[in-house]
Amino acid sequence: MTAAAEPFFQETDTLDMSAVEAFSQRLLNCYNGAAIALMISIGHRTRLFDMIARMDPATSQEIADEAGLSERYVREWLAALTTGGIIEHNPATHRYWLPAERAACLTREASPNNLASVAQWFAVLGGVEDKVVDAFRHGLGVPYSAYGRFHEVMAEESGQTVVAGLDDFILPLVPCLEDRLEQGIDVADVGCGRGKALLHLAKRFPRSQFTGIDVSLEATTAATAEAAELGLRNITFRRVDAAKWDDRGAFDLVLAFDAIHDQPAPGQVLENIRSALRPTGMFLMQDIAAATCLHDNRNHPVGPFVYTISCMHCMSVSLAGGGPGLGAAWGKELALSMLEDAGFEQIRVEQLPHDIMNYYYIAVPSQEAAQNGQAGDG
Ligand SMILES: C[S@@+](CC[C@H](N)C(=O)[O-])C[C@H]1O[C@@H](n2cnc3c(N)ncnc32)[C@H](O)[C@@H]1O
Structure with a gap:
């Protein structure tokens, strides 16, 4: 021996x-x-x-x-x-x-209980494994453009987790929101993807105006085509980088469904959202339900799934854009502090029965930001 x-x-x-x-x-x-x-x-x-x-x-x-x-x-x-x-x-x-x-x-x-559609993510992620392995070495991430079928699968998931719960669960989170949408308000959806949620709202609330913004031409083109097919005149989709979005005081409601944690500049995007709101406006952000501290996620019902999607997509696309790579499990504590840093207050966090994957954050522009002219005055 x-x-x-x-x-x-x-x-x-x-x-x-x-x-x-x-x-x-x-x-x-x-x-x-x-x-x-x-x-x-x-x-x-x-x-x-x-x-x-x-x-x-x-x-x-x-x-x-x-x-x-x-x-x-x-x-x-x-x-x-x-x-x-x-x-x-x-x-x-x-x-x-x-x-x-x-x-x-x-x-x-x-649907919305169709778990088969979720299984598509494994193949989407498998398609970029070589690039992710390379990224483990160079650390520079993997760009959105590398992911085949991303927007198609995301739109399907959005149909199940967002659209299916919009009327019964998500809109009622904000008091009087449905009444205001009936009367007519300006709504933006940041990182709207193929716009499934916004298309649903535009159909249901013809007096309100809807603007979807996404950096992906593929996503905004598909969303625009669907709006035309549906004959909707109260909705537009724009290809805009949310980090450079400079509409000021133009919206009563800004939505962001699963679209903040994978940003290359998440803090800047949150500030731009706050500036885009009128002083009486409201931000509704859906993002992954998790704690910021790994140890607090050890009994997370879908922990390995969340961290794997994060490693192979959410964190990677942010790093590819020069961002911090917050990761999908950036967690409630960090999300709350970033919302405050961006000038939001009265932040509530809710969970909904139809959606174990996400938290729903509801926030308003802080008085201080409004007084400093940081929030738009409409
Ligand atoms: C995880 S997907 C969510 C899409 C959609 N909200 C949904 O629920 O189906 C994130 C979206 O954010 C978009 N996105 C990423 N970075 C962006 C940026 N800097 N500006 C605008 N959109 C961005 C992506 O193209 C993608 O459509």
Whole structure:
């Protein structure tokens, strides 16, 4: 035995082998979960879940025919999800089915409880793994433009977490807001993406005027096209960098859905939002529910998911723009202090039953900022 090998054998002697086995099993469970997540994403994109949920128990050929897909691929997908405990299979009849309780979490019909759409993020993030690995070495982040399907998947998620909860949960957070929207106010959505939330509001409140701003041409072009399709005249989408946005005192309500923590200049964006508000205006910010201190997030229900998306996207895109890389779990304590630094006061933080992922911050421009002429006077 060499001197160098000694510590290895000593440690091996002291290892609790049952703990090693339990941990190995945990890792295998993780890999099975990751594999199932990829298959769930494909099931969502091919609409196979929607299809199977509507069918009586069927063979792989019948399912493939109904979906217009290749039987060989469908059979392999069914096998992955049968062994994964998602799809049921009768070996005697070779028929497959999706139990109703699982369809209630995996189909478009089940939206906003359709968890299948969320699984798409793993493939989106996998698509930039090489760039993220490089970024671990150079530290300079990964730009938004590197992420295939980002705005498409984000818009779908927005439909589930924001649009689905707007009328019943989000608007009622601000007293009298629905009445004011009915009467007619000016509303901006910062980092609006494909504008799903704003389009919904513009349809519902024809007397109000809506402005969506986003730095992405792809997102604002898609949003503008949808507004035209819907025949909406009270909404515009502008390609603007929120850090350079200089509308002053022009809005009664500014919204930001999941759009602050990944900014290259989040403090400047919050200041610009405050300046864009009239003195009686209101800022409503949805952002990830987490604590700023990692230790306080150790029992977070989706902690690994939040930090992984952050590492592979939110933190990375901010760093790519020369920003601080706050990360998705920048947390309530830091968010509150940054809102105060940007000139907001009377800040409330709420959580909503339909959305375990987010906090909702409601804030007004501080009197001091208004008196100093920092908030617009309309
Ligand atoms: C996580 S997505 C959220 C999109 C949308 N609010 C939603 O809920 O679907 C963040 C959005 O912020 C936009 N964004 C990032 N940096 C920006 C900036 N400096 N100015 C304006 N928009 C920005 C991105 O293009 C993206 O559409």
